[in-house]
Amino acid sequence: MSRIFGAVRQNGYIVRDIHAAMEHWIKIMGVGPWYYMDRVKTDYFRHRGVDSPVEMSIALANSGDLQIELIQQRNDAPSMYKEFLDRGREGLQHMSYWSTDYQALYDRALSLGYKVGHEGQIGGPQGRFAYFDTExxxxxxIEISDISGAxxxxxxxxxxxxxxxxxSRPIREVGGAKR
Known part of the structure; x- marks a missing residue:
């Protein structure tokens, strides 16, 4: 439990092949079902304060109360995902904390000196997320994510x-779903 952010609700893995990663989690780890979004549409995405046209695919599943997120970036747009891969890494990249009072948590993190690496929004104002440059x-x-809406x-x-x-149905495709 973080005294600042609360409980970790999600572990996020950056992968080069999301389909292979889902198969690994299904067959080796026994985790599923996976909710797969091929090309997630963002309302906006900013990397280090500059708009970035990131294209990504996402898959979500739970192991108990912990959500597992797989992210494959589909283009070379600037992002913390790309930075992670460019350093030769693949795997666990972030831990996410969820809030129904996103703005208060965001403001608190900034007041404590955290710097935003990238942030965006999916599906309207209650779909905001921010990744702080804490690696x-x-x-x-650290990611924070607004869960007050859809x-x-x-x-x-x-x-x-x-x-x-x-x-059964280990991979379930979602069209236009929210992250």
Whole structure:
């Protein structure tokens, strides 16, 4: 439990091949079902304060209350995902904390000296997210995510689906879903 951000709700993995990564988690780890979004549309995405046309695919599944996120960037636009891959890394890149009072958490982080690496929005104002430039070693980037709207309901749906998952339909494509 973080005294600043609360409980870690998600581990985010940056991968070069999202389909291979989902198969690994299904077959080796037994985690699923995966909710796969081929090309996520962002309302906006900024890397270090500059608009960036990031294209990415995302897959979500839960292991208990912890959500696992797989992200494959599909272009060379500037992002912390690309920076991670450019350093020869693949795997755990961030831990995410969720909030129904996103702006207060965002403002608190900034007041404590955290710097935004990249941020964006998916599906309207209640779909904001920010990644703070906190990486001291791989896997320590902090993300905060607004779950006060449709994204929070979708995340709960993903969690519920995992609770009694029997192995059927291991990959479930989602068109236009929210991250």
């Amino acid at each position: 001291a070693h791989p896997g320590t980037v 994204k929070g309901r979708f995340f709960e749906h993903v969690r519920q689906a995992a609770l009694g998952w029997d192995g």
